[in-house]
Amino acid sequence: MRSICVMNQKGGVGKTTTSVNLAAGLAKQGRSVCLIDLDPQGHASLHLGVDAFGQTPTVYDVFSGKKTLAEVKQLAVDNLWVIPSDLDLAATEIELVDAPGRELILRGAIERLVQTQPVDYIIMDCPPSLGVLTINALTAAREVFIPLQPHFLALQGLSKLFETTALVKRRLNRELIVSGIILCLYETSTRLAADITDDLMRFLEQSDPQAPWYKARIFDSRIRRNIKLAEAPSFGQSIFDYAGKSSGAIDYGALVTEIIAAEAGTVAQPAAA
Numbered sequence: 158m159r160s161i162c163v164m165n166q167k168g169g170v171g172k173t174t175t176s177v178n179l180a181a182g183l184a185k186q187g188r189s190v191c192l193i194d195l196d197p198q199g200h201a202s203l204h205l206g207v208d209a210f211g212q213t214p215t216v217y218d219v220f221s222g223k224k225t226l227a228e229v230k231q232l233a234v235d236n237l238w239v240i241p242s243d244l245d246l247a248a249t250e251i252e253l254v255d256a257p258g259r260e261l262i263l264r265g266a267i268e269r270l271v272q273t274q275p276v277d278y279i280i281m282d283c284p285p286s287l288g289v290l291t292i293n294a295l296t297a298a299r300e301v302f303i304p305l306q307p308h309f310l311a312l313q314g315l316s317k318l319f320e321t322t323a324l325v326k327r328r329l330n331r332e333l334i335v336s337g338i339i340l341c342l343y344e345t346s347t348r349l350a351a352d353i354t355d356d357l358m359r360f361l362e363q364s365d366p367q368a369p370w371y372k373a374r375i376f377d378s379r380i381r382r383n384i385k386l387a388e389a390p391s392f393g394q395s396i397f398d399y400a401g402k403s404s405g406a407i408d409y410g411a412l413v414t415e416i417i418a419a420e421a422g423t424v425a426q427p428a429a430a
């Protein structure tokens with residue numbers, strides 16, 4: 158099983174779009190996936206047509222110890238389960254302030270889930286902060302994927318994000334690695350995106366071998382800006398079901414292929430231009 162935390166404390170960089178479409182793409186390839194929505198905005202849940210209204214149990218109930226993940230999960234499409242979230246989750250940051258072992262709640266819950274219902278992938282969509290929910294995800298995950306929008310402030314904030322992964326690795330999760338950086342909202346026509354990508358590559362090459370991000374790869378598959386990706390959430394569908402021929406579906410499809418190929422140790426096909 159791979160457990161992947163999709164994080165970046167900046168909002169609007171493509172975390173939710175990536176979590177949802179990556180999860181859906183892997184599910185379409187026959188992999189079993191559990192997507193955990195850790196953002197109180199609940200956008201990942203809504204994107205897959207899972208509305209946590211009324212008495213629907215959510216990940217909040219897991220953090221407050223009332224439910225297990227198995228009791229909360231909902232099947233969104235074939236092979237893809239969602240752990241929904243809603244605004245109640247915003248209270249978790251405060252409610253857990255003094256709770257002992259508060260960083261370990263999600264890790265324990267996932268260990269319990271996979272004992273009875275193993276899946277190939279756990280994907281966690283993080284909120285845009287470095288609070289207790291994101292720390293829970295980093296403690297529960299083995300890997301971190303960072304969606305990044307390559308504009309001129311993109312690298313600002315990245316050092317804080319990296320420091321957080323190093324801190325969690327030191328204190329809570331020795332296994333943690335930053336395995337991939339996904340360039341989202343990529344502008345193929347500008348030099349800027351290419352320059353920022355080069356800067357980032359140089360930074361990674363020069364980093365300390367002990368750092369969790371030392372072996373991070375920048376995925377070859379870049380996610381171009383595509384209006385269909387922004388429309389799909391309103392229809393409660395992944396990009397593959399909403400607009401299977403769009404450039405968004407092609408790009409996320411290429412990313413899924415690249416990820417699966419890397420597991421098999423084969424060379425991925427280059428992303429379609």
Ligand code: ADP
Nearest residue numbers: 168169170171172173174342381382383386387
């Ligand atoms: P985050 O979860 O990091 O806040 P989102 O994935 O919600 O970011 O993306 C922010 C907004 O940008 C959303 O409205 C989303 O639909 C849109 N968006 C994300 N990726 C793309 C893309 N490649 N092309 C066009 N719109 C995108």
Ligand code: MG
Nearest residue numbers: 172173196200
């Ligand atoms: Mg989001």
